[in-house]
Amino acid sequence: MSLADLTATELLIRFRERSLSPVEVIEDVLTRVDELEPHLRATYALDPAAARIAARESEARWRDGTAGALDGVPVTIKENIATRGTPVPQGTAATELIPATEDAPAAARLREAGAVIFSKTTMPEYGMLSSGVSTFHHLTRNPWDVSKTAGGSSAGAAAAAAAGYGPIHLGTDIGGSIRLPAGWCGLVGLKPTHGRIAVGNPYPGRAIGPLTRTAADAALALSVMSGYDPRDHTSYPPAPDNAVRTLESALRPGLRVALLLDAGFGLPVDPEVSAAVSAVAALLEKEGAIVEPIAPIITREMLDGLDRFWRIRSATDIAALPEERRAKVLPQIRDWVATAGELTGSDVFHGYTQMGAMAAAVTKVFTSYDVILSPVAPITAFPAELAYPTDDPAKPFEHIAFTVPYNMSAHPATTFNAGWSPIGLPIGAQIAVPHHQDMTALALAERLDSALPAHRPWPTSF
Incomplete structure (x- = not known):
C-alpha cells in the first residue's frame, strides 16, 4: 500500500513508533497528486514547498516529544474555509482575489494540531451546485x-x-455539500451538530466537517476541530466525555431505526440505491435493531420555500457586484436568480419559515426513533459537465430532499458506502441521529461499513 493511502490513525501510530516520517508521507502524497490531478482537478492553491517545510517541522516535533494530535497528517481544506495568505474565490470568477488575513477557526485548529495543510480544494460556483462546475476552477471529476x-x-x-x-479533507455543508459528494465518492462524510465546529461566518444551515475514507479518521478530525471560537456566536465548548458513544453502545439490541426510502418528492430513488440502503436496514435488524419504514419527513412546500429564500439571498449578493464581475457568474446561477425579482416579501418570509418547519419535522421523528437511515441521494453520480442532475436551473434542488432537512434542524448526519451500482459507482447511505450524538453516528457507520461486503480497491489510475 502506498503511504498516501494510509489512514490518519495508521499514520499517527507509525509516527509515534518512529517507523515512518511525515516527510516520507508528504512526498508520497505529492507524487499521487502529480499523477492524478491532470484527470481530477481537485486542488486549488497547492503548495508543495510549504508542505515540505511543515512536514520537516512535524518530524522534529515527533523527535522531541511535542507532537500534536494530528501532527504530520496531510490535510486539504475546501477553498471557502479561509487559510491565511490564500484568496477565497468561492468557486467563481466574479470574486476579487484578496488573500485571507487569518485562518478560519477549523483551519486554525488543524494547523495547531500539527496537520500538514498542503492544498485547498475546489468548489462550484458560490457553493450552490452539487457538482464541480465553476467559472474559476477547472471541472472536478x-x-x-x-x-x-x-x-x-x-x-x-x-x-x-x-x-x-x-x-483528511475538510468540507462545508449547507444542504448536503459534504454528504452528497461523500456518497458519490464512496466516503465517510460528516455534517456535525451545528456549532460543534466553529464556522467563523455562520449562516442558517451552514456546517463544516470532514470527508475521509474511514469513520475513525472522521472522528479524529472532529475531535480536533470541535470547540468554541469567539468568531462564531453559534459555536459551543467541546462535548463532555459522557456524550461520546462507544462502538459497542451505538449498535445495541432495541435500537430504534426509522427507515426513510422515499423522500416524498424530487427525483425518484433509483432501484439500486433503494436496494443498497435496504440491505443496510436488514443488517441492522440482524444486529437486534428495530427498523420501521417511515413516511416522508419534509414536504414540497418546505423545499420550495427554502429555494425561494436562497434565491433571493443569492440574487442580492450578485446584484451588489459591479457589472463586469456580475457578468462572470455562471450562466446557470444567473438563470436561477433571474426570477428572484418576481418574489414578494411574503414569499421570502414564508420561505424563511420553512427552515423552522423542516427542523420541527425532523425533531418530531427523533421523539420516536434513535436513528434515521436513508439514501444520501436518490441517484448515483451524474455526468460531470452538468451543473445540476436535472440540468435545469429552475429545478436545482430535486436531489437534496434526503440531506437538507438536517442542515435546517442542526442534527448530525454522516454517510458511508453501502454498495455499488451496476456500472461500479458508489452508493451512499446516510445516518442521522439526535443533537450532539455525532460520535454515535460515526460509530454506527464504522460498524456497518465493517459488516457490509468488502470495499473495492480505491481508484488510483484512469
Whole structure:
C-alpha cells in the first residue's frame, strides 16, 4: 500500500513508533497528486514547498516529544474555509482575489494540531451546485469514473479523499455539500451538530466537517476541530466525555431505526440505491435493531420555500457586484436568480419559515426513533459537465430532499458506502441521529461499513 493511502490513525501510530516520517508521507502524497490531478482537478492553491517545510517541522516535533494530535497528517481544506495568505474565490470568477488575513477557526485548529495543510480544494460556483462546475476552477471529476461528477459543493475534497491525496479533507455543508459528494465518492462524510465546529461566518444551515475514507479518521478530525471560537456566536465548548458513544453502545439490541426510502418528492430513488440502503436496514435488524419504514419527513412546500429564500439571498449578493464581475457568474446561477425579482416579501418570509418547519419535522421523528437511515441521494453520480442532475436551473434542488432537512434542524448526519451500482459507482447511505450524538453516528457507520461486503480497491489510475 502506498503511504498516501494510509489512514490518519495508521499514520499517527507509525509516527509515534518512529517507523515512518511525515516527510516520507508528504512526498508520497505529492507524487499521487502529480499523477492524478491532470484527470481530477481537485486542488486549488497547492503548495508543495510549504508542505515540505511543515512536514520537516512535524518530524522534529515527533523527535522531541511535542507532537500534536494530528501532527504530520496531510490535510486539504475546501477553498471557502479561509487559510491565511490564500484568496477565497468561492468557486467563481466574479470574486476579487484578496488573500485571507487569518485562518478560519477549523483551519486554525488543524494547523495547531500539527496537520500538514498542503492544498485547498475546489468548489462550484458560490457553493450552490452539487457538482464541480465553476467559472474559476477547472471541472472536478469523480475518481471512480472521470465522466461523472464528484458531487458538490465539496467537490475537490471528495475527489481528493477518494483518490488518496492523504487521509483528511475538510468540507462545508449547507444542504448536503459534504454528504452528497461523500456518497458519490464512496466516503465517510460528516455534517456535525451545528456549532460543534466553529464556522467563523455562520449562516442558517451552514456546517463544516470532514470527508475521509474511514469513520475513525472522521472522528479524529472532529475531535480536533470541535470547540468554541469567539468568531462564531453559534459555536459551543467541546462535548463532555459522557456524550461520546462507544462502538459497542451505538449498535445495541432495541435500537430504534426509522427507515426513510422515499423522500416524498424530487427525483425518484433509483432501484439500486433503494436496494443498497435496504440491505443496510436488514443488517441492522440482524444486529437486534428495530427498523420501521417511515413516511416522508419534509414536504414540497418546505423545499420550495427554502429555494425561494436562497434565491433571493443569492440574487442580492450578485446584484451588489459591479457589472463586469456580475457578468462572470455562471450562466446557470444567473438563470436561477433571474426570477428572484418576481418574489414578494411574503414569499421570502414564508420561505424563511420553512427552515423552522423542516427542523420541527425532523425533531418530531427523533421523539420516536434513535436513528434515521436513508439514501444520501436518490441517484448515483451524474455526468460531470452538468451543473445540476436535472440540468435545469429552475429545478436545482430535486436531489437534496434526503440531506437538507438536517442542515435546517442542526442534527448530525454522516454517510458511508453501502454498495455499488451496476456500472461500479458508489452508493451512499446516510445516518442521522439526535443533537450532539455525532460520535454515535460515526460509530454506527464504522460498524456497518465493517459488516457490509468488502470495499473495492480505491481508484488510483484512469
